Amino acid sequence: MTAISVSGLNKWYGSYHALRDIDLTVEPGERIVVCGPSGSGKSTLIRCLNRLEDHQSGSIVVNGTPLTDDLKNLSAVRREVGMVFQHFNLFPHLTVLENCALPQILARGTRRAEAEARARRYLERVRIPEQSAKFPGQLSGGQQQRVAIARALCMEPKVMLFDEPTSALDPEMIKEVLETMIALADDGMTMIVVTHEMGFARRVADRVIFMDAGQIVEQAPPEDFFGNPHHARTREFLEQIVH
Amino acid sequence: MTSVTEHPPLAAQTPPAKARTPLVRLLFGDALSALLTLLALGLILALLPALDWAILDAVWRTEDPDACRQGGACWAYVHDKARLILFGIYPPDQHWRPLLVIGLILAMVLASLSPRLWGARLLAIWGLSLLAMLGLMQGGFLGLPLVPTSQWGGLPVTLLLAVLSLGIGFPFAVALALGRRSALPVPRLVSVGLIELVRGLPLVGVLFVASILLPLLLPEGWTIDKLGRTLAALTVFAAVYLAEVIRGGLQGVDKGQGEAAQALGIPFWKTIWHIILPQAIQKVIPPLTNTAIIMVKNTSLVMIVGVFDMLGAGRAAAADPAWPAPYTETYLFVALMYFLICIAISLYSRWLEQTVKNRSHS
Ligand SMILES: Nc1ncnc2c1ncn2[C@@H]1O[C@H](COP(=O)(O)OP(=O)(O)O)[C@@H](O)[C@H]1O
Ligand SMILES: [Mg+2]
Numbered sequence: 001m002t003a004i005s006v007s008g009l010n011k012w013y014g015s016y017h018a019l020r021d022i023d024l025t026v027e028p029g030e031r032i033v034v035c036g037p038s039g040s041g042k043s044t045l046i047r048c049l050n051r052l053e054d055h056q057s058g059s060i061v062v063n064g065t066p067l068t069d070d071l072k073n074l075s076a077v078r079r080e081v082g083m084v085f086q087h088f089n090l091f092p093h094l095t096v097l098e099n100c101a102l103p104q105i106l107a108r109g110t111r112r113a114e115a116e117a118r119a120r121r122y123l124e125r126v127r128i129p130e131q132s133a134k135f136p137g138q139l140s141g142g143q144q145q146r147v148a149i150a151r152a153l154c155m156e157p158k159v160m161l162f163d164e165p166t167s168a169l170d171p172e173m174i175k176e177v178l179e180t181m182i183a184l185a186d187d188g189m190t191m192i193v194v195t196h197e198m199g200f201a202r203r204v205a206d207r208v209i210f211m212d213a214g215q216i217v218e219q220a221p222p223e224d225f226f227g228n229p230h231h232a233r234t235r236e237f238l239e240q241i242v243h
Numbered sequence: 244m245t246s247v248t249e250h251p252p253l254a255a256q257t258p259p260a261k262a263r264t265p266l267v268r269l270l271f272g273d274a275l276s277a278l279l280t281l282l283a284l285g286l287i288l289a290l291l292p293a294l295d296w297a298i299l300d301a302v303w304r305t306e307d308p309d310a311c312r313q314g315g316a317c318w319a320y321v322h323d324k325a326r327l328i329l330f331g332i333y334p335p336d337q338h339w340r341p342l343l344v345i346g347l348i349l350a351m352v353l354a355s356l357s358p359r360l361w362g363a364r365l366l367a368i369w370g371l372s373l374l375a376m377l378g379l380m381q382g383g384f385l386g387l388p389l390v391p392t393s394q395w396g397g398l399p400v401t402l403l404l405a406v407l408s409l410g411i412g413f414p415f416a417v418a419l420a421l422g423r424r425s426a427l428p429v430p431r432l433v434s435v436g437l438i439e440l441v442r443g444l445p446l447v448g449v450l451f452v453a454s455i456l457l458p459l460l461l462p463e464g465w466t467i468d469k470l471g472r473t474l475a476a477l478t479v480f481a482a483v484y485l486a487e488v489i490r491g492g493l494q495g496v497d498k499g500q501g502e503a504a505q506a507l508g509i510p511f512w513k514t515i516w517h518i519i520l521p522q523a524i525q526k527v528i529p530p531l532t533n534t535a536i537i538m539v540k541n542t543s544l545v546m547i548v549g550v551f552d553m554l555g556a557g558r559a560a561a562a563d564p565a566w567p568a569p570y571t572e573t574y575l576f577v578a579l580m581y582f583l584i585c586i587a588i589s590l591y592s593r594w595l596e597q598t599v600k601n602r603s604h605s
């Protein structure tokens with residue numbers, strides 16, 4: 001079964017046409033990197049995939065469940081899809097451990113002991129088990145983002161969405177977050193990552209997608225995408241971000 | 244070639260001690276300080292005669308009311324009437340009951356201080372213990388003589404009115420605040436309408452409506468106890484003021500918080516209760532404290548509709564013709580009680596704010 005299949009997706013903010021006729025298929029285990037200029041609709045696209053934004057036409061099917069207004073479908077989809085945000089969006093009033101444990105309890109009815117054990121396991125996996133009693137505000141940006149990844153993983157999603165996970169970080173912290181994401185990719189997680197970290201794209205992506213003005217302009221495996229871009233807009237964009 | 248300068252090994256350095264400001268500079272350092280210092284000195288001098296009255300010429304202990312006729316403060320009277328002021332006309336042989344209620348409220352407050360313990364369980368315990376307190380005051384079971392609410396009075400009434408109006412008002416306040424921010428027109432209009440209506444009325448007006456108009460409006464045969472009506476009025480009043488404070492807090496919570504909860508699949512109401520509200524409330528601790536203190540003091544207005552709160556009981560005590568009209572002493576004593584309650588709330592909120600702050604910065 002395809003992990004995500006999007007066809008003929010259109011999205012308007014009021015009268016502003018933010019996504020135009022998007023078609024996209026993601027197979028299980030596939031890693032997709034999405035790039036494109038600011039305002040091109042990258043965030044909007046991945047936010048449609050777990051319905052943080054609703055769409056006006058076209059269809060989105062996640063693991064066989066169509067995204068509609070049906071609340072049952074919606075919660076089924078959100079169970080399968082984890083999301084990591086640019087600004088982490090950790091819950092500042094909860095400790096690191098609670099950030100990872102409480103959502104399981106609230107969303108799944110997991111028993112506390114089990115939720116905490118799983119939280120510890122994933123905090124270990126993102127290599128910050130020793131911070132579990134601290135509050136998010138007491139951690140560095142890179143650590144916070146790794147906690148956010150652990151929090152999403154605790155829901156044991158089948159697909160992970162990343163919206164510019166490193167662009168709010170100081171340069172010296174980007175690496176630790178990217179390494180965590182690479183490890184996740186190596187474990188076979190299906191990932192859609194909006195990022196301008198081209199090193200990461202080359203290393204991890206099966207496919208790179210370039211968006212501009214709400215459209216998918218070009219998609220190709222990284223070698224082709226970086227070595228032999230077809231569209232003038234892609235070349236222009238790549239020239240800008242290489243410097 | 245570049246020359247290499249030798250750096251001495253970095254010793255751990257303590258920050259330089261902050262120089263103490265000399266007292267004279269502190270008091271007279273600039274024009275404003277000097278002015279304030281002089282004003283304060285003037286105030287102290289002006290208050291000296293009052294000090295004479297309150298301490299030197301005061302009558303501290305006497306059985307004889309006539310000993311109080313020489314012009315000093317009559318603290319003996321406060322001593323004599325303390326029980327009347329604290330418990331109103333509650334039957335004297337049953338005074339252990341309101342005393343126990345005060346103790347219970349204090350114990351519950353102390354047990355609730357640490358934010359770690361906040362949650363559904365603590366709320367349930369509060370609910371049960373408040374019911375127990377009301378039962379204890381009222382009696383009529385287990386051999387406890389029945390004491391109707393018309394005989395309740397003094398400090399327990401003040402405390403119960405404050406705690407209950409704030410406590411019952413709070414969930415309504417949350418509902419009103421959420422309603423006011425809702426995208427749905429009906430909840431929004433109802434919330435805005437109610438908030439603006441009640442905020443536009445003075446509390447005295449709301450109290451009169453509740454105590455005089457409400458019984459006339461109710462269908463024949465329906466009665467609500469006067470204390471209950473008063474409590475209802477205070478609760479409505481507390482709810483709308485708290486609602487506006489909480490709304491401010493809700494506005495301060497980042498949109499990403501709700502989105503993260505949504506993405507994790509946390510249901511809407513659990514998101515509100517566990518994620519959004521705690522953050523909103525943390526952001527508005529100072530104005531919440533302010534509202535709580537105002538509501539504690541507002542309870543003194545129930546006196547004008549004939550409920551014997553602490554102030555009402557104090558006035559009733561002072562009306563005893565045997566003593567030479569010791570109103571000033573009574574009011575000072577009652578004021579002291581209010582002051583102690585309010586300063587305690589204020590100190591607590593300062594501590595709470597600091598605790599919350601310590602979490603967000605290492
Ligand atoms: N909530 C919103 N309301 C109106 N316009 C929006 C909203 N969110 C995004 N947009 C607009 O949609 C376009 C695409 O935004 P976005 O998906 O965030 O771009 P990107 O993530 O590629 O930078 C932008 O022009 C942005 O201004
Ligand atoms: Mg974006």
